[in-house]
Amino acid sequence: MLVGFVGSGNMARALALGFGEPALFTDHGSGRAASLAELVGGEAVASNRELGERAELVVLAHKPAQLEAVAREVGAAPVVLSLLGRVTVEQLAAAYPGAQIVRAMPNTASAIRAGVTCVCGAELAEVEALLERVGTVVRLEERLMDAATAVSGVAPAYLALVAEAWIDAAVGQGIPAAQAAVLVGGALAGSAALLQARDMDTLAVRREVTSPGGMTARGLRVLEHAGLRSAFADAAAAVAGPSTT
Ligand SMILES: NC(=O)c1ccc[n+]([C@@H]2O[C@H](COP(=O)([O-])OP(=O)(O)OC[C@H]3O[C@@H](n4cnc5c(N)ncnc54)[C@H](OP(=O)(O)O)[C@@H]3O)[C@@H](O)[C@H]2O)c1
Missing domain, CATH: 1.10.3730.10 (ProC C-terminal domain-like)
Incomplete structure (x- = not known):
C-alpha cells in the first residue's frame, strides 16, 4: 500500500522510519519532505493534490488547524489515517467525504518500532498491520482518544x-x-x-x-x-x- 504523508515533521518522520518502506511526502515549504524522502526512500511530491491522486493511504501529519485547507488541496482520498490531535472522526469525515477514516494517536517511539498507537474509526486490516509494524496498537473508544494522547502520545x-x-x-x-x-x-x-x-x-x-x-x-x-x-x-x-x- 503506497503511503503518502501530508506533512514531513517529527511524527511523519517517526512513522515513515518505522514503516520502513518508500512513501510520498509533502511539506509547507521547509524542504523537510525532500530530506525525509532521501532518508526513508520514496519522493517529495510537488503538491498535496498530487499526493492525494497517487497515495493509497493518505496520512495527515500536519497540524490540526490545517485540516480544511489541506483537505481542499488533497481532494478525494480513498483511505485517510489522521494523526491530528483532538480532531474527531466526524470532523475528518466532513473534510474527506467518502473516505474511510482511521484516527490514530501514535508516539515518536514508532521510529524504532517500539511505539504505542491508539486507534479508533474504521477497522481496516491493512492499516492496522502497518501500525502494528511500528509497535503496539490499542483500539479505543473515540471519547478516550484525548486521554490516550495524555498517556502515550506525550x-x-x-x-x-x-x-x-x-x-x-x-x-x-x-x-x-x-x-x-x-x-x-x-x-x-x-x-x-x-x-x-x-x-x-x-x-x-x-x-x-x-x-x-x-x-x-x-x-x-x-x-x-x-x-x-x-x-x-x-x-x-x-x-x-x-x-x-
Ligand atoms: N510529535 C509528536 O510526538 C506527535 C504525536 C502524536 C501525534 N502528533 C500529531 O502529528 C501531527 C504533526 O505533528 P508534528 O509534531 O510532526 O508537527 P511538525 O513537526 O510541526 O510537522 C508538521 C508538518 O506539517 C507540514 N505542513 C504544514 N502545512 C502543510 C500543508 N498545507 N501541506 C503539507 N504539509 C504541511 C509542515 O511543513 P513544513 O515542514 O514546511 O513546516 C511540517 O512538515 C500533529 O497533528 C500532531 O497532533 C504528533
Missing part, C-alpha cells in the same frame, strides 16, 4: 524529562555524566522490561526493592511528598482537558 517527552532530572541527580551525587546516562538508560529500559514481564504488577515490583525502613523506602517517600502522583494526574488533565490553542 510519553517520549515525559520520559526524556524524567531521565534528564535523574541524570542531573546522579551527577549531583558525584557520578560523571556519561556514566550517569548509562545507569539511568539501563534503569529505565530494564525496569520497563521487568514491569512488562510481571504484567505491570507495580506493587509487587516495588515491594521487592523496598525493605521496611530501608534506603528505597526513604527515596520513595521523598518522591511521594514531592507530589509525583499529583504531578502525573495534573499533567494528564492539562493535556486531555479543553484546548487552549
